[in-house]
Amino acid sequence: MFKNLITYRIGEGWTADAETLAEQLAKEPFLACAPTQPLAVGWAPPRGIEHAPLVEVVDGHWLIKLKREQRLLPSSVVQERIEELAEHIETTTGRKPGKKAKKDLKEQATHELLPRAFTKTSATQVWIAPEQRLLFVDAGSSSRADEVVTLLIQASAGLSLQLVQTAESPAAVMAAWLLDGVTPEGFGIERECELKGSDEQKPVVRYARHPLDIDEVRAHLTSGKMPTRLALSWNERVAFTLTEGFAIKKISFLDLAFEGRPEASGDEAFDADLALATGELSRLIPALIEGLGGEHDFAAAGAAPAPAAALPALPAATPEEALSESPPW
Numbered sequence: 001m002f003k004n005l006i007t008y009r010i011g012e013g014w015t016a017d018a019e020t021l022a023e024q025l026a027k028e029p030f031l032a033c034a035p036t037q038p039l040a041v042g043w044a045p046p047r048g049i050e051h052a053p054l055v056e057v058v059d060g061h062w063l064i065k066l067k068r069e070q071r072l073l074p075s076s077v078v079q080e081r082i083e084e085l086a087e088h089i090e091t092t093t094g095r096k097p098g099k100k101a102k103k104d105l106k107e108q109a110t111h112e113l114l115p116r117a118f119t120k121t122s123a124t125q126v127w128i129a130p131e132q133r134l135l136f137v138d139a140g141s142s143s144r145a146d147e148v149v150t151l152l153i154q155a156s157a158g159l160s161l162q163l164v165q166t167a168e169s170p171a172a173v174m175a176a177w178l179l180d181g182v183t184p185e186g187f188g189i190e191r192e193c194e195l196k197g198s199d200e201q202k203p204v205v206r207y208a209r210h211p212l213d214i215d216e217v218r219a220h221l222t223s224g225k226m227p228t229r230l231a232l233s234w235n236e237r238v239a240f241t242l243t244e245g246f247a248i249k250k251i252s253f254l255d256l257a258f259e260g261r262p263e264a265s266g267d268e269a270f271d272a273d274l275a276l277a278t279g280e281l282s283r284l285i286p287a288l289i290e291g292l293g294g295e296h297d298f299a300a301a302g303a304a305p306a307p308a309a310a311l312p313a314l315p316a317a318t319p320e321e322a323l324s325e326s327p328p329w
Helices: 018-025 075-093 099-116 142-155 170-180 215-222 267-291
Strands: 006-010 039-044 056-058 061-072 118-129 134-137 161-163 187-196 204-208 226-234 238-243 248-253
Touching (some): 018 061, 039 142, 056 267, 061 267, 075 099, 118 142, 118 267, 134 267, 142 161, 170 187, 170 238, 187 215, 238 267, 248 267
Antiparallel strands (some): 006 134, 039 061, 056 061, 061 118, 118 134, 187 226, 226 238, 238 248
């Protein structure tokens, strides 16, 4: 159900219920790219079924989905068409196009080629835990999470979000776990990590499918390298990777989490998967925050937190930014 999670704290001023949020999201629904439109972004039913609810509610947890469609138009293809148009103008008029004319030709070439471009579709899920006042974006990068958060804040009046930061640095705590082998109750160190140095060369050491309770790892740590990623497990039910920025990646549910779960299909399977994921993770994540010293209290520290995402509308991607290794022609 979820592969990666970036965690946000919901501000106290937001009081929308699931029905209200669905009405707000319905004002910006996903609509497929028009022939000359480079990018389309909007809210879609999490079940993937047309006309299904935009907010799914299971066991008090909400799920929403932002869908994205982009036309893949390589800059090399655009440039080739510009050169063809410029050559035609030079042949027929005897003059080479100037700088302004080249800009007009670029717009003409893009307009001609976009309808023939392939499209790439992706979706980002958002899990909201209203009782805990937490919101999670299933994104592998902060830039994609920022895009989702920005659009969600714009869609829902009164919503404010702040990235959850822990009182202690995840990198420092992960280093301590690796050095002494002691983790918070329920957590175990698995066989994958990345260590990075802070000197000018920024050396990186990666371990995969390798025991980490060895002198070599401890030597890297004592020499100044710090963990940027560490594979962990929780109560033999969930496996994941923790990053230095408190992102949770590579989430997978272990056999113990599925014990006693009845077989299901269709809509029942969707509900069962969502209930399993939110049930396990809504216990794991608070325990992980506690293991990192608790949530950082900005008010007590006397500093205002940085906003989770900028509020201005996101600019549409230009066709030249939608690159593809293989042209779709």
